[in-house]
Amino acid sequence: MQKSVQEILDSKDFKQLMSKRATTSTILMVLLFAIYYGYIFLIGLNKQFLTQKIGEVTPLGIPLGVAVILAAWVLTVIYVVWANATYDPEVKRLKGQLLSK
16 A cells, blocks of 8 residues: 555654654763763863873873773664664665555
8 A cells, every 4th residue: 555755754653763763863872972071071070080090101091082982983883783673674664655556
């Protein structure tokens, strides 16, 4: 059964899909902001902690900064895996309702 674009946009399935995408994106964004701004606040509020040496010359702030960057990559991978496994197949299914005759 072919549906119009407006019927798809008004459907419960489409609204649930948009809600899932917004929830997932918001959670990942909040996590990223917490990690990044937590590091920035740590720099501003407790420099002594970050200047502690690991080994002979490396301050603790360097590996923590690298961890912030890696965390951003990990959160991106989580979104991509979620989108490929959940979001994209559902979008394809909804598109199929438009194109089926």
